[in-house]
Amino acid sequence: MNKWNNYSLAMLCLLLMVLLSACSSNQADSAINEEDSKDGSVRYYESEKGNVEIPLEPSRVVVAVRDYVGDVLAAGVKPVGISETMVFDAPYYQDRLDGVESVGEDTAISLEKITSLNPDLIITYAEDSYEQLSKIAPTVLLPYGTLDYEERLLEIGNILNKEQEAEQRLEQYQEKVKEKKEQLSNILEQDAKVAIIEVTDKDLYLFGKTYGRGGEILYNQLGLEQPQKVEEVTEAEGWASISQETIPEYLGEADYILMGVREQGSDRKAEVQSSKLWTELPAVKEGKVYEYDLDSFYFQDVIALDYQLDLLVDFFQSSEK
Known part of the structure; x- marks a missing residue:
């Protein structure tokens, strides 16, 4: 009987330890989720490089490659800096880029200039500069050529939390x-x-x-x-x-x-x-x-x-x- 009681007591203690550990883990997870939801200023975007913590409402966006500038503008966001390659010469962008600064060309992006603009989000497709850009601000790598113009605009609208604006612009076109x-x-x-x-x-x-x-x-x-x-x-x-x-x-x-x-x-x-x-x-x-x-x-x-x-x-x- 004593052996049985000792065994039961040991099993009960072990069960309590497991339950306490699980509760502690759940509480820790809940705290993280609660903190995120309370703050409400960031979210996670699943990119080619894994989950990236990005601002919920990006306000200082740098577009480090030329081909995504138009999509960002179409989604209703005016970037603080862009790759200048051909962009400033395009007649349909010119009246939309007042005050927007150049961060260099696609093949010669200035990390120093980007840093000086204090971005809260960087968008690129350039693998070779991704790690360096990520050290400056949250950076989303969106591969070029994998999406058509509709899919690309909607995806960039998602990144910028401007899905409705992107959808409306697409419907108009x-x-x-x-x-x-x-x-x-x-x-x-x-x-x-x-x-x-x-x-x-x-x-x-x-x-x-x-x-x-x-x-x-x-x-x-x-x-x-x-x-x-x-x-x-x-x-x-x-x-x-x-x-x-x-x-x-x-x-x-x-x-x-x-x-x-x-x-x-x-x-x-x-x-x-x-x-x-x-x-x-x-x-x-x-x-x-x-x-x-x-x-x-x-x-x-x-x-x-x-x-x-x-x-x-x-x-x-x-x-x-």
């Missing part, structure tokens, strides 16, 4: 696309084909559905087609390099051509446009070539797309008069 598509249905053939070519000082590039230059609008939103050969070579990467001799092979089927010229590419452009390979293209003969400004057509957020949509619709309408 999509409604405009419907209206413009209806306008074009009256003047364009249903199977109209459009090709995008860009000229540099050395190379010629074709662009597809996912690499800016109006491709997102033309093919994914307005529902226009690419010449088959262009689609084949741009499908994987969104772009392809071609030789001048193959221009008829890729552009001969196009009813319309968009042409861009990069800096220092003007001599090459003149060479291309003076060649018979170019002048004999059906779209060229019919005057259906639109020379786009790279500053206007590089980015593909809703602010940029909204601006580009107007230019493209104007081009198609003027081509068919």
Whole structure:
């Protein structure tokens, strides 16, 4: 009997110890949760680098890469600092960037400048600078190219706690696309084909559905087609390099051509446009070539797309008069 009582007492003590330990653990966890909810100023965002503690209402945002600046602006947040690469030259951003400071270019971000701006949140896709940026302020790494323009805006809206603003801006743009598509249905053939070519000082590039230059609008939103050969070579990467001799092979089927010229590419452009390979293209003969400004057509957020949509619709309408 004594042995049984001793055994029961030992088991009871062990059970009490386990219960006390569990209660202590739960209380500790509850304290953390209560502290977070009481403070209400931070939350956790699950990023490529794990959970990141970020401000609930970020007020001093640095966008350390050019391609996310438009999304942050579209979500209703004016950053304190941005990567300047091409951004300040884009006409659709200029009236939105008063007082916003440059933190350098994508490939040469100034950590010192970012620190001086005292950011409470940094957004980037640059793996090579992530650790350094994280030492300055909470940093979210959002990989580039994994989300389309809609998904990217909504995700950045989530990061900034501006989901409603992002959704509203997206809806406004999509409604405009419907209206413009209806306008074009009256003047364009249903199977109209459009090709995008860009000229540099050395190379010629074709662009597809996912690499800016109006491709997102033309093919994914307005529902226009690419010449088959262009689609084949741009499908994987969104772009392809071609030789001048193959221009008829890729552009001969196009009813319309968009042409861009990069800096220092003007001599090459003149060479291309003076060649018979170019002048004999059906779209060229019919005057259906639109020379786009790279500053206007590089980015593909809703602010940029909204601006580009107007230019493209104007081009198609003027081509068919």
